Amino acid sequence: MILESFGLEKYMDELTDIAKNQLRIMKYEKPKANEQTIGVPPHCDSNMMTLLYQNEVNGLEIQNKDGEWMNTKLSPNSFIVIIGECLCVWLNGRLSSPYHRVMMMGDEDRYSLGLFSGVRGGYMVKVPAELVDDKNPLLFKPHDHEEFLKYFSSEVAKGVVKSGAVISRLKTYCAV
Numbered sequence: 001m002i003l004e005s006f007g008l009e010k011y012m013d014e015l016t017d018i019a020k021n022q023l024r025i026m027k028y029e030k031p032k033a034n035e036q037t038i039g040v041p042p043h044c045d046s047n048m049m050t051l052l053y054q055n056e057v058n059g060l061e062i063q064n065k066d067g068e069w070m071n072t073k074l075s076p077n078s079f080i081v082i083i084g085e086c087l088c089v090w091l092n093g094r095l096s097s098p099y100h101r102v103m104m105m106g107d108e109d110r111y112s113l114g115l116f117s118g119v120r121g122g123y124m125v126k127v128p129a130e131l132v133d134d135k136n137p138l139l140f141k142p143h144d145h146e147e148f149l150k151y152f153s154s155e156v157a158k159g160v161v162k163s164g165a166v167i168s169r170l171k172t173y174c175a176v
């Protein structure tokens with residue numbers, strides 16, 4: 001759907017071939033006292049796209065452009081789609097990757113199922129020529145996403161940056 005909306009259907013096979021998917025089940029325990037606890041600290045997903053499904057316990061919050069946190073209240077059989085930073089880069093910034101977090105409240109554990117879709121190592125993530133013109137200059141240099149992830153975790157390990165605390169670290173890494 002996203003590719004279609006930008007007239008980029010011809011890249012479907014390429015993006016499917018280089019996809020590296022990880023399915024993860026996450027459990028968030030209910031807070032011990034009657035207070036809010038952090039399930040996942042604020043972050044942008046660094047991959048291409050994340051598909052989330054949850055049991056009927058809400059908790060995912062998305063930050064809007066004014067910096068306010070908005071709850072997501074999902075109907076029982078819906079999925080949530082999160083654009084990752086890598087897709088934002090590939091689309092030359094046409095879609096942005098939302099800053100989000102999980103906050104726990106209430107007296108029920110939360111489970112979520114996440115399909116994290118990224119790209120295989122060695123693949124150069126490169127903005128398609130169709131998305132670059134006079135009005136839309138190239139914003140990002142081609143980069144190997146796995147190299148970026150290695151670089152980023154080494155910076156985290158060295159204590160230069162905190163994991164999850166930096167918005168748009170990928171944009172900083174490969175901005176033109």
Ligand SMILES: O=C(O)CCC(=O)C(=O)O
Pocket residue numbers: 026040045052054060100101102112114
């Ligand atoms: O469990 C959720 O709803 C979101 C988890 C999440 O944002 C992540 O693992 O990146």
Ligand SMILES: [Fe+2]
Pocket residue numbers: 043044045050100
């Ligand atoms: Fe996330």
